[in-house]
Amino acid sequence: AVGALGMPAAQATWSVAAVDEETGEVGVAVASCVGFEVSVVPVLVPSVGAAASQADISEMSGARLVESLEGGASASEAVEAVVALDEAPDDRQLGVVVLGGGGDGWTGSDTFDVALDRRGAGEVVSVQGNILVSEDVVTGALAAFDASSGELADRLVAALVAGADEGGDSRCGDQTATSAALIVARPGDASYANTDVGLVGVDPASDEVPSVYVSVLVKAGGERAPDRLAAAWAGADRSLSQVVIQQVDAGADTSAEGARRFVRGFLLIVVSLIAGAVVLVIWRRRRRSSPR
Numbered sequence: 001a002v003g004a005l006g007m008p009a010a011q012a013t014w015s016v017a018a019v020d021e022e023t024g025e026v027g028v029a030v031a032s033c034v035g036f037e038v039s040v041v042p043v044l045v046p047s048v049g050a051a052a053s054q055a056d057i058s059e060m061s062g063a064r065l066v067e068s069l070e071g072g073a074s075a076s077e078a079v080e081a082v083v084a085l086d087e088a089p090d091d092r093q094l095g096v097v098v099l100g101g102g103g104d105g106w107t108g109s110d111t112f113d114v115a116l117d118r119r120g121a122g123e124v125v126s127v128q129g130n131i132l133v134s135e136d137v138v139t140g141a142l143a144a145f146d147a148s149s150g151e152l153a154d155r156l157v158a159a160l161v162a163g164a165d166e167g168g169d170s171r172c173g174d175q176t177a178t179s180a181a182l183i184v185a186r187p188g189d190a191s192y193a194n195t196d197v198g199l200v201g202v203d204p205a206s207d208e209v210p211s212v213y214v215s216v217l218v219k220a221g222g223e224r225a226p227d228r229l230a231a232a233w234a235g236a237d238r239s240l241s242q243v244v245i246q247q248v249d250a251g252a253d254t255s256a257e258g259a260r261r262f263v264r265g266f267l268l269i270v271v272s273l274i275a276g277a278v279v280l281v282i283w284r285r286r287r288r289s290s291p292r
Contacts, residue, residue, distance in 0.1 A: 019098070043062045121146045125146070178225050182233055
């Protein structure tokens with residue numbers, strides 16, 4: 001899919017959005033076979049709910065989801081509100097869960113197969129995916145989450161890896177995904193929504209991020225991104241009030257560099273077109289003024 005100015009949209013292939021009814025934590029784990037970080041997919045409102053906005057991602061979906069969730073909407077009401085305002089809902093995919101407000105999802109008719117969304121036991125988790133090897137990616141992730149215990153972040157990672165074990169993204173072969181992220185917000189964190197930043201991505205050094213922010217981007221043909229994410233989280237110092245990990249392999253395109261390359265190419269085309277138009281105007285004027 002293509003976003004603004006022809007830039008590729010965040011085709012987040014499978015994601016797990018969940019809430020912890022005991023701690024009030026909300027979080028999303030996501031993975032995809034793309035050349036940029038997928039930390040733009042999660043939308044979190046601490047102590048309220050979690051959402052994933054993916055496929056041909058809508059830049060406005062993050063703000064709209066936050067507004068709905070902060071306004072007390074149930075999961076179904078939040079999905080309905082976002083879809084109703086969207087100019088191209090059939091290109092979108094959403095998964096939303098709300099503490100005490102159930103879970104719901106949306107898979108537009110124009111999202112690429114295999115595409116589906118499902119909720120788990122107690123409607124505290126929603127798993128959604130597109131461009132998958134099979135439906136087993138979603139159902140396997142969902143079963144793994146329901147069967148797991150412990151911290152919300154641990155359960156999210158277990159579900160994401162289970163989705164990779166079922167084949168993950170159909171574009172990546174055995175690697176299953178090249179980009180993955182785990183983002184969890186605890187009570188007291190600020191709401192998190194960055195669907196509008198495009199390929200420039202989230203910079204945890206300058207952008208406000210929740211208590212748990214882990215993002216990895218691996219080189220195509222390398223290890224599975226969900227495995228790298230799991231290892232990064234397993235090695236994190238959980239005694240810290242905030243865990244921020246960003247790993248980008250040498251040789252992997254960063255989102256920011258990809259955006260810069262696109263902008264440079266786009267500007268070169270524009271300049272070339274303008275120069276060509278100027279030359280044509282000058283040529284026509286000289287031709288008209290020349291003696292017959």
